[in-house]
Amino acid sequence: MRKVYLDHSATTPVRSEVAQVVTEYYTNIFGNPSSVHSFGREARKGIENAREQVANLINGKPEEIIFTSGGTEADNMAIIGSALANKNKGKHIITTAIEHHAVLDSCKYLEKEGFKVTYLPVDSEGMIDLETLKANITEETILITIMHVNNEVGTILPIKEVGAIAKERGILFHVDAVQSYGKLPIDVNEMNIDMLSASGHKIYGVKGVGCLYLRRGVKLHPIMFGGAQERKRRPGTENVPGIVGFGLASELAGQEMEMENQRLTVLRDKLITGILENIPCTQLNGHRTQRLPGNVNISFEFIEGESLLLMLDLKGIAASSGSACTSGSLDPSHVLMAMGLCHEIAHGSLRLTLGRDNTEEDIDYVLEVLPEIVERLRAMSPLYNNRDKHRNHREECSICTLRK
Amino acid sequence: MYTEKVMDHFTNPRNVGEIENAKGIGEIGNAKCGDIMRIYLDVEDNIIKDIKFKTFGCGAAIATSSVTTEMVKGKTIEEALKLTNKAVAEELGGLPPAKMHCSNLAADALHKAIEDYMNKNAL
Numbered sequence: 001m002r003k004v005y006l007d008h009s010a011t012t013p014v015r016s017e018v019a020q021v022v023t024e025y026y027t028n029i030f031g032n033p034s035s036v037h038s039f040g041r042e043a044r045k046g047i048e049n050a051r052e053q054v055a056n057l058i059n060g061k062p063e064e065i066i067f068t069s070g071g072t073e074a075d076n077m078a079i080i081g082s083a084l085a086n087k088n089k090g091k092h093i094i095t096t097a098i099e100h101h102a103v104l105d106s107c108k109y110l111e112k113e114g115f116k117v118t119y120l121p122v123d124s125e126g127m128i129d130l131e132t133l134k135a136n137i138t139e140e141t142i143l144i145t146i147m148h149v150n151n152e153v154g155t156i157l158p159i160k161e162v163g164a165i166a167k168e169r170g171i172l173f174h175v176d177a178v179q180s181y182g183k184l185p186i187d188v189n190e191m192n193i194d195m196l197s198a199s200g201h202k203i204y205g206v207k208g209v210g211c212l213y214l215r216r217g218v219k220l221h222p223i224m225f226g227g228a229q230e231r232k233r234r235p236g237t238e239n240v241p242g243i244v245g246f247g248l249a250s251e252l253a254g255q256e257m258e259m260e261n262q263r264l265t266v267l268r269d270k271l272i273t274g275i276l277e278n279i280p281c282t283q284l285n286g287h288r289t290q291r292l293p294g295n296v297n298i299s300f301e302f303i304e305g306e307s308l309l310l311m312l313d314l315k316g317i318a319a320s321s322g323s324a325c326t327s328g329s330l331d332p333s334h335v336l337m338a339m340g341l342c343h344e345i346a347h348g349s350l351r352l353t354l355g356r357d358n359t360e361e362d363i364d365y366v367l368e369v370l371p372e373i374v375e376r377l378r379a380m381s382p383l384y385n386n387r388d389k390h391r392n393h394r395e396e397c398s399i400c401t402l403r404k
Numbered sequence: 405m406y407t408e409k410v411m412d413h414f415t416n417p418r419n420v421g422e423i424e425n426a427k428g429i430g431e432i433g434n435a436k437c438g439d440i441m442r443i444y445l446d447v448e449d450n451i452i453k454d455i456k457f458k459t460f461g462c463g464a465a466i467a468t469s470s471v472t473t474e475m476v477k478g479k480t481i482e483e484a485l486k487l488t489n490k491a492v493a494e495e496l497g498g499l500p501p502a503k504m505h506c507s508n509l510a511a512d513a514l515h516k517a518i519e520d521y522m523n524k525n526a527l
């Protein structure tokens with residue numbers, strides 16, 4: 001059976017160049033980078049080289065890169081660390097309603113510690129409004145944390161504009177760039193970014209490694225204690241193989257970005273158009289143009305996402321969904337709900353995220369099998385028959401759930 | 405995540421559809437995740453002669469609907485009323501803990517359909 005992996009926003013395969021160098025650093029260059037001997041020095045060289053590769057991709061300085069165990073740790077360090085370090089200046093943080101849980105739950109923690117957090121609303125395409133952002137800034141605001149690309153719907157947020165506002169008001173600006181790092185151009189200086197989180201496993205590196213970009217002079221209260229690694233900001237013996245692989249993956253991503261984005265945009269648009277034109281009662285979630293090249297997120301009315309994923313899996317296609325039934329929490333995706341989608345539309349959402357290994361044949365295959373699957377599930381759905389009656393019901397419910 | 409039996413009922417659901425002029429219809433919406441299940445009954449001489457379902461829900465919801473219809477087809481009303489969610493889950497070889505609530509859906513919809521039948525026939 002044909003296997004088609006369309007879940008690159010969840011994780012990516014490790015590319016062969018990276019796998020090779022990672023293996024080398026697991027076996028031959030295995031020293032502890034803190035050791036004085038040649039084994040240690042060799043490992044240290046690998047880390048410092050990776051630091052340069054990462055810094056180059058975002059126009060930062062190598063000494064501004066702190067390697068972490070991934071995006072989640074970088075988000076926690078940046079948000080909790082900078083809030084605690086600046087709590088004497090104020091206790092207000094601004095973020096958005098559609099952040100990843102690594103950001104949202106860090107903010108929730110700070111709320112328990114007495115901070116006030118504003119969750120900016122988004123419109124139906126997942127976009128924030130800059131005027132609303134400005135209106136919410138107070139004397140107490142010490143941190144703005146906003147993601148670059150949303151992981152579910154792929155909307156690209158206006159980070160550069162937010163950076164300019166933050167700079168003008170003298171507020172720290174953190175960006176969760178886990179879904180954009182290595183995929184979209186980022187310049188921490190031009191965008192006035194003080195802190196930025198990135199992750200290795202989204203760009204064909206290994207899992208469990210990432211980094212925080214921390215602008216020189218920005219203070220962080222430590223959230224981990226121990227050795228002197230990463231200038232004491234992230235104690236613990238470094239994940240050398242992971243870091244070296246992350247460095248190489250970053251450099252290669254930078255080299256291939258433009259070409260790869262052109263290719264993915266064509267495939268993405270073919271997939272979106274193919275679905276919307278051939279399957280009735282479907283809608284695109286997220287922004288039509290301000291969208292990550294590899295992201296497709298579509299809702300299929302009258303069916304539920306998990307059963308759709310199971311059916312696709314039986315055909316060898318790997319995807320994900322924002323349905324309540326797949327979330328584990330029994331609530332549909334907070335991102336789709338924040339965009340004002342009706343509960344049932346969020347329920348029938350399907351996310352397909354493309355990557356390096358996908359070809360036009362993959363897209364053709366999905367477009368070939370998907371209509372049958374949707375038809376089969378709809379035939380089973382009690383919502384499908386009295387479609388017109390249901391339509392009215394839907395309008396009502398979308399009004400009532402809109403930005404609640 | 406799901407047992408082979410769940411996947412079997414999910415991929416080849418038994419008794420999908422509707423019954424025209426059904427003797428009893430039961431619909432249940434899942435308060436937890438927002439899913440919906442509807443069961444149609446045809447009853448003759450106190451025996452469930454035919455039963456069909458339509459479900460908007462996850463793999464577990466579809467499989468429990470399917471196995472429920474299979475378990476009560478040909479049974480008496482009294483026997484069908486005794487069907488529990490637990491029996492449905494057991495018949496499927498178990499469900500993941502997060503999916504146990506889906507099995508309530510099927511048994512509840514069935515009981516509601518029987519209630520509807522009894523009301524219509526003043527039983």
Ligand SMILES: Cc1ncc(COP(=O)(O)O)c(C=O)c1O
Nearest residue numbers: 070071072100102151178179199
């Ligand atoms: C936007 C965003 N932030 C943070 C993370 C967490 O990254 P990691 O898996 O490296 O901890 C993810 C990964 O799913 C993400 O998509």
Ligand code: FES
Nearest residue numbers: 325461462465506
């Ligand atoms: S029906 Fe929603 S989780 Fe099973």
